[in-house]
Amino acid sequence: MVDLIKRAKELLESSAVKVVIGYEQGTGNKTRALFVEKTEDADKLIFDSRCIQNLAAYVTKKEVKEKGKMAIAATLPVMRSIIQLASEFQVNDNNLLVLGITPESNLIEFANLVEVETFVHQYQIEIDARNKEMLDKLAKMTSAERWKFWVDELAPCFKCYACRAACPMCYCSRCTVDFNQPQWIPVPSTELGNLEWHIMRAMHLTGRCIDCDACYNACPLSIPINLLTKRMLVDAKEHFGNYQPSLKGDNLMSTYKPDDKENFIQ
Amino acid sequence: MAEFEPKIVAFVCNWCTYAGADLTGTSRIKYASNVRIIRFPCTGRIDYMLLLKAFDEGADGIIVSGCHPNDCHYTSGNFHARRRWIMFRSLCDFTGIDTERIKFSWVSAAEGAKWAEIVNTTVASIRELGPYTDYKKVAKYPEKEVIHG
Ligand code: SF4
Ligand code: SF4
Ligand code: FES
Numbered sequence: 001m002v003d004l005i006k007r008a009k010e011l012l013e014s015s016a017v018k019v020v021i022g023y024e025q026g027t028g029n030k031t032r033a034l035f036v037e038k039t040e041d042a043d044k045l046i047f048d049s050r051c052i053q054n055l056a057a058y059v060t061k062k063e064v065k066e067k068g069k070m071a072i073a074a075t076l077p078v079m080r081s082i083i084q085l086a087s088e089f090q091v092n093d094n095n096l097l098v099l100g101i102t103p104e105s106n107l108i109e110f111a112n113l114v115e116v117e118t119f120v121h122q123y124q125i126e127i128d129a130r131n132k133e134m135l136d137k138l139a140k141m142t143s144a145e146r147w148k149f150w151v152d153e154l155a156p157c158f159k160c161y162a163c164r165a166a167c168p169m170c171y172c173s174r175c176t177v178d179f180n181q182p183q184w185i186p187v188p189s190t191e192l193g194n195l196e197w198h199i200m201r202a203m204h205l206t207g208r209c210i211d212c213d214a215c216y217n218a219c220p221l222s223i224p225i226n227l228l229t230k231r232m233l234v235d236a237k238e239h240f241g242n243y244q245p246s247l248k249g250d251n252l253m254s255t256y257k258p259d260d261k262e263n264f265i266q
Numbered sequence: 267m268a269e270f271e272p273k274i275v276a277f278v279c280n281w282c283t284y285a286g287a288d289l290t291g292t293s294r295i296k297y298a299s300n301v302r303i304i305r306f307p308c309t310g311r312i313d314y315m316l317l318l319k320a321f322d323e324g325a326d327g328i329i330v331s332g333c334h335p336n337d338c339h340y341t342s343g344n345f346h347a348r349r350r351w352i353m354f355r356s357l358c359d360f361t362g363i364d365t366e367r368i369k370f371s372w373v374s375a376a377e378g379a380k381w382a383e384i385v386n387t388t389v390a391s392i393r394e395l396g397p398y399t400d401y402k403k404v405a406k407y408p409e410k411e412v413i414h415g
Contacts (some may be wrong), residue, residue, distance in 0.1 A: 150361045153405055166349065200315060202316060203353070257345075258336070260348055265370040266370065
């Protein structure tokens with residue numbers, strides 16, 4: 001990504017931004033996040049198909065924000081996250097510049113978040129074929145089979161919270177799992193506690209998750225927790241219409257319509 | 267063997283259903299005594315985690331009830347709650363939590379008879395479903411019961 005390196009250097013030299021967040025070569029065949037503050041480090045920036053980590057997770061971090069204005073190399077899921085974060089007042093035009101990377105891998109710079117939003121809204125959030133198949137398979141199971149599926153899948157979770165750390169929407173300074181007064185979720189890994197933790201997680205991300213799969217990719221045990229948020233995405237679409245993160249901030253779960261339809265309240 | 271008596275926990279708002287349940291009593295309508303009522307300021311305050319905790323503590327069924335749409339004491343608490351219930355219910359369905367065991371209703375302060383009917387039908391249907399053993403097994407409820415005495 002020569003364009004990206006060039007642009008990063010210009011931005012840092014002119015002091016337009018203080019840090020550029022992008023990817024660099026990590027250990028093994030992995031890539032990792034890079035925070036460029038000195039022009040010479042910009043040469044380390046890379047971009048290829050391995051760059052799937054959601055960098056938007058860093059723009060809410062105090063230690064990154066403190067550096068001054070940030071620029072971020074943002075793929076489509078990252079741009080979606082940024083719009084969602086902006087609607088929740090976590091970032092704005094004064095502290096973030098988006099260096100977009102289009103699905104065709106071209107660099108595109110946005111003057112402001114409104115432009116990012118317009119760009120993002122050209123694309124629908126689509127669940128990939130493999131996961132769609134999995135959702136269909138689960139939908140066909142009986143309730144008891146689904147219960148067994150999830151108890152078994154979630155049992156090995158040892159609450160490392162890598163999924164939470166990887167998610168741009170999980171930026172609360174105090175997460176419900178960390179509460180001990182009251183203790184909503186038991187600290188040790190227990191079958192029920194794990195289920196509660198993931199139900200809570202999925203509920204908190206409903207209407208906010210932009211389906212980047214960073215949580216799943218971060219899980220050392222490859223637990224398919226992203227299926228929970230995906231199912232919420234599908235259902236939300238069905239009940240409340242198409243979902244796109246938007247600067248207007250009308251999050252699905254923070255708004256309502258007086259005529260929202262359901263068929264189970266007596 | 268004695269017939270199975272389901273434990274039902276009812277999460278209700280103060281302004282409508284709680285008052286409605288009061289009316290059931292003052293109107294001397296008899297209804298099943300299996301229900302433990304927990305009063306909340308508003309349905310908007312009924313956290314879904316509390317429902318999970320009720321099952322965790324051994325409930326076999328749950329009733330969630332509040333003011334009819336447009337009647338919420340705080341204007342929109344029940345509209346927000348309704349959205350949350352819609353999503354929570356589908357998440358329960360997806361994770362295999364028995365949605366038949368969670369009943370949602372609108373019961374106003376004037377609907378004492380409706381409250382009795384909701385409780386009675388819920389108790390009858392949960393009695394048919396039996397104890398929520400699937401959940402209790404995972405919650406390791408039996409050991410806990412001993413501790414709680
Ligand atoms: S929950 Fe997972 S898929 Fe959704 S935004 Fe967070 S990291 Fe991405
Ligand atoms: S990353 Fe995986 S193991 Fe760690 S808390 Fe999340 S689901 Fe559990
Ligand atoms: S006060 Fe009854 S639902 Fe809000």
